Amino acid sequence: MKAAFYDGNGKMVIQKHPDPIPDEGDAIIQVRATGICGSDLLMNNDKEEADELPAGHEVTGIISDVGVGVDREMIGKRVAIETIGQGLACSTCWYCRMGQYRQCENKAPAEGGGFAEYIKRKAIGCYEISESMTWDEGALVEPLAVSIHGIRRGMMNGGETVAILGAGTIGLTAVLAARQLGAGKIFITARHEQQAAMALSLGADYACSPEGEEFQDLIGTHTNGRGADLAVETVGGKSNTTLIQSDESTRMQGRIVILGGFRTPLQFDWLGPLLKEQSMIFSSCYGILNGYHDYEMAINMLANESNGLSNIVTHKYSLEDIQQGFECAYDKTTGSIKVQIHQE
Numbered sequence: 001m002k003a004a005f006y007d008g009n010g011k012m013v014i015q016k017h018p019d020p021i022p023d024e025g026d027a028i029i030q031v032r033a034t035g036i037c038g039s040d041l042l043m044n045n046d047k048e049e050a051d052e053l054p055a056g057h058e059v060t061g062i063i064s065d066v067g068v069g070v071d072r073e074m075i076g077k078r079v080a081i082e083t084i085g086q087g088l089a090c091s092t093c094w095y096c097r098m099g100q101y102r103q104c105e106n107k108a109p110a111e112g113g114g115f116a117e118y119i120k121r122k123a124i125g126c127y128e129i130s131e132s133m134t135w136d137e138g139a140l141v142e143p144l145a146v147s148i149h150g151i152r153r154g155m156m157n158g159g160e161t162v163a164i165l166g167a168g169t170i171g172l173t174a175v176l177a178a179r180q181l182g183a184g185k186i187f188i189t190a191r192h193e194q195q196a197a198m199a200l201s202l203g204a205d206y207a208c209s210p211e212g213e214e215f216q217d218l219i220g221t222h223t224n225g226r227g228a229d230l231a232v233e234t235v236g237g238k239s240n241t242t243l244i245q246s247d248e249s250t251r252m253q254g255r256i257v258i259l260g261g262f263r264t265p266l267q268f269d270w271l272g273p274l275l276k277e278q279s280m281i282f283s284s285c286y287g288i289l290n291g292y293h294d295y296e297m298a299i300n301m302l303a304n305e306s307n308g309l310s311n312i313v314t315h316k317y318s319l320e321d322i323q324q325g326f327e328c329a330y331d332k333t334t335g336s337i338k339v340q341i342h343q344e
Contacts, residue, residue, distance in 0.1 A: 003116035008050035020120035022067030034114030059114030060138025080141035087125030099288025158182035163228035166235035167195035179203030227251035236260025
């Protein structure tokens with residue numbers, strides 16, 4: 001099959017790669033769409049060597065084959081793939097039995113992601129999507145599930161004020177998740193005009209620049225100076241700026257959920273959140289909380305055609321043109337928000 005690899009020199013290149021073969025419990029999925037995640041961009045920047053396996057974890061497609069022990073009626077089903085957790089999980093360790101597949105202690109070895117014609121994952125990690133859902137939406141299930149998991153881990157109560165740091169894909173899906181789960185006022189920082197406009201269309205009440213004190217002042221004005229009940233940090237990276245903003249924009253005894261991936265040790269003054277008795281909660285990917293998998297909730301949210309989330313998909317490229325897709329995703333002057341790789 002054809003697959004895309006980072007070449008170690010700043011480019012995504014197409015190469016031949018062995019077709020995946022299903023083992024017991026597996027499904028082979030013909031990939032129809034894969035989103036380019038911010039983490040894909042950051043990891044490429046940090047790599048010094050070429051990929052040995054294709055990346056891509058925001059994946060949707062059609063099941064084309066299954067292994068022993070899997071109902072063959074699954075063949076032909078349109079699915080969103082829980083690529084990082086349940087799609088690799090053993091299903092028998094303590095964490096799997098608790099529904100926390102991301103933390104599985106006996107994961108299957110990775111054999112590559114969605115920047116390829118086919119992908120192999122455990123059949124139990126394939127969540128069926130309806131015929132009415134587009135492939136754009138199918139590939140948005142994964143990032144939406146990330147944000148749903150974060151909002152749920154943050155124990156948001158109906159009517160609470162939510163501050164979201166960052167308006168990339170995870171920040172924007174966090175807006176939709178918070179709004180659908182009953183948030184009161186939602187505030188978000190956005191670096192680019194297209195991100196701010198999209199955040200407002202998805203249900204944010206206010207969007208402003210992350211620079212200076214505007215964000216904290218705006219939240220303070222609308223909360224009688226208290227601050228947000230819940231902050232959701234979605235940026236990560238190599239700076240402590242958004243951690244500081246999360247602390248400063250959140251009230252005493254509020255909660256801060258960290259969704260962004262910080263990729264270097266950082267200095268941070270812990271005395272502030274300690275004196276404010278804030279809770280810092282780290283959230284990674286998705287799983288089952290209160291009997292519901294975040295993927296199931298994401299699919300249900302996307303089934304509501306009025307949610308408008310598919311509008312964040314601003315650019316689509318073929319697998320052969322994946323390098324152009326990565327360049328577009330890097331360059332926000334193109335107007336890009338979410339870039340996806342689509343295959344017929």
